[in-house]
Amino acid sequence: MNTLFEITGLNLDLLxxxxxDISIAxxxxxxxxxxxGVSAKVNATNELAKEDNFAFGISVAGSIAALGIVLTGAITGENAQSYQLEIIGMLSYGLLGLVLIKVGRILHDRLALQEIDKTEQIKARNITVGLVDAAGAIATAIIIRAVLLWVHGLTISTFFAIIAGFLVAQTMLILVTRLKxxxxxxxxxxxxxxxxxxxxQVALAIHYSGQVISTALAVTAASHFLIYSPETLAVNLLGWLVIxxxxxxxxxxxxxxAKRIVLWGINLSExxxxxxxxxxxxVEMAISISIGLILTALMA
Incomplete structure (x- = not known):
């Protein structure tokens, strides 16, 4: 066993x-x-398997993927000071991420897409709205993850920074929705x-999804310009919003x-x-996300 640990570079603490982390995740x-299921006032298992509601499945898939993204920002691994602190940190950040994803969905419903009832549309099997809902959750999660990686420690200031960063994210997503x-x-x-x-209109939903996710990546890229400090948190968050x-x-x-070059000769609006x-x-969605990812990597 010791030979295996030496070859792979693993150790018992890391395992x-x-x-x-995997168990809590x-x-x-x-x-x-x-x-x-509770937020949609349905039985999730029945809606997925018996009712075969694809729109609900897409929405749930987006929420689960979003939480997975948030959890990648909560994991500290062997850098944690103890097993107990890792359990507390993973649970705390994970539960906070779960709550913020759902709160983000409510804000997105009421402030960004206030003219439609997303919950009722998804119950009515509207796949388009399911896609939009999933994209909004994933975009929110990308920014929450960026905040989790930006801050450090388990303090009141840390949680305040996470919530404030979440509000920055929602502001940007609402702004982009209005512009679109x-x-x-x-x-x-x-x-x-x-x-x-x-x-x-599924095509429009796919196009919009690419826009909101690329916006989330742009906000993530902006985080690399600022250094976390509890003493200057308000200034940093204002700077994050501006950047x-x-x-x-x-x-x-x-x-x-990029779209003009890749999709040369195609009237995108038409x-x-x-x-x-x-x-x-x-293709538009892929281009939007690719540019966001590339820019985020360059800023890092």
Missing amino acids: IFLAI ILLLGAMKFVS ERQYANNNQDDSMQEAFANG SVIMTILVALLTAL EVDQQHNIGVAS
């Missing part, structure tokens, strides 16, 4: 930390499915983007340029908004 992921609504209206004779979601706006604009410009071309929308 115990891994077992703790699986427990929390299971809890997310239950919470998703205006752009959609300008390209489609003042039609409503939210009404298009309610009418089941996030700048990075979001930069990502949008680079994405627009293909996605009017012809509901899922293929073109998927």
Whole structure:
């Protein structure tokens, strides 16, 4: 056994930390499915297996993926001071992440997409709204993870920073949604983007999902410009918001340029908004996320 540890570089402490983190992660992921059912006022198992509600499944999948993303920011592994602190930290950050993902969904419903009832639309099997809901949860999680990696320790200041960072995230997502609504209206004779979601325009949902996730990556990239300090937390968070706006604009410009090159000769508005071309929308989404990932890596 000692020879195996020497060859692989593993040690008993690391294996115990891994077992703790994986066990808590699986427990929390299971809890997310239950919470998703409770918030939608349905039995999650029945909705997924008996009712075969694909929209609900997509929404739950987004929430579970979002929690998994948050948990990657909560894991400290053998850097933790003790097994007990790792358990407390993983549970605390995991539960906080679960709550914030659900709160983010409520804020997204009431402030960003206030013209439609996402819960009722998902119950009615609207796959488009399920995709939008999942994308919003994942975008929120990406930024929560960035905050978890930015802060350190288990203090009141840490939790305040996480919640404040979460509010920065929601502000940016609402801002992007408003801009996309205006752009959609300008390209489609003042039609409503939210009404298009309610009418089941899947291509538009895919396009929008790419936009919100790339925005989350832009906000993540902005975090690399600031150093966490409890004493200057308010200034840092204000700076994060300002830099996030700048990075979001930069990502949008680079994405627009990349789309013109990759999708040369294609009228994107006509293909996605009017012809509901899922293929073109998927390429757009891939380009948006790719630019966000590349910029985040460069800033890191």
